[in-house]
Amino acid sequence: MSLLKLLIFHPILMLSAFIGTADGYYQYILSECVYSTSDYSDMVFLSSISFNKVVEAQFNSTVGEFVGYTKDGVRQAERWNKDPSMLQQWRAQKDTYCHHNAEIYQSAIADKKVPPEVKLSSVTQASGRHPAMLMCSAYNFYPHQIQVSWMRDGKVVKSDVTSTEEMPNGDWYYQIHSHLEYTPKSGEKISCAVDHAGLTKPIIIDWDPSLPESERNKIAIGASGLVLGIIIAAAGLIYYKKKSTGRILVPS
Ligand SMILES: *[C@@H]1O[C@H](CO)[C@@H](O)[C@H](O)[C@H]1NC(C)=O
DSSP, X not given: OOHHHHOOOOHHXXXXXXXXXXXXXXXXXXXXXXXXXXTOTTOEEEEEEEETTEEEEEEETTTTEEEEOSXXXXXXXXXXXXXXXXXXXXXXXXXXXXXXXXXXHIIIIIXXXXXXXXXXXXXXOSSSSSOOEEXXXXXXEBSSOEEEEEEETTEEEOTTEEEXXXXXXXXXXXXXXXXXXXXXXXXXXXXXXXXXXXXXSOEEEEOOOSOOHHHHHHHHHHHHHHHHHHHHHHHHHHHHHHHHHHHHHSOO
16 A cells, blocks of 8 residues: 555645635645654644735644634634534544554654665775775665674774764665774784664674785786686697697608
């Protein structure tokens, strides 16, 4: 079922939004559901009736009736507040309209969790041959709350760690990069641990101090070239030998 199908329309607004628009005058109603708690206990339904950009009257569910702000608005509010069945409908909006739609938005957007993809790499610095810095990157996660930590032989490292903020990609997802200053020691195990609401258990990646893949590739390409060169040279040598021996065999 699509989100739109589930949204219930504001029955009173659907009627009233079309009343009184003639000769270039413009009446409109802005309805708001204001809340900041996940159980909606602080939900307030607000409906502001405006005429030509001026708010004339407002229904605030906490107040429970209309309040007029202009001469016309006060008159209208008095009239609406005298109609108990209409007031009853407006008061019900907090539950039927706000609550209902907030639940849909909550499950459609706010409850979404996408776990990060984690990458551990070395940042080679201009000076020195050894990687002086490790970088643990988490990509494409939602929501932005995340925990990136470093471990040395299973113990959490707090010093020599710097981290970026959770950076928005602009597509609802976030990324973060944490750096560890690192002096290689033999037999030591460095790991990066990432925990996020989208994960059932933290992702832990151990640093592999052997050559990084790009270095390995360079060596592999060089070695293949060398082997190919030797094969071609050997083939050439054999061919040359065969030819010269053949020549000797021909009687002169
Ligand atoms: C709604 O009414 C309550 C109670 O008077 C008030 O505290 C609140 O600020 C009002 N909300 C708005 C947006 O006017």
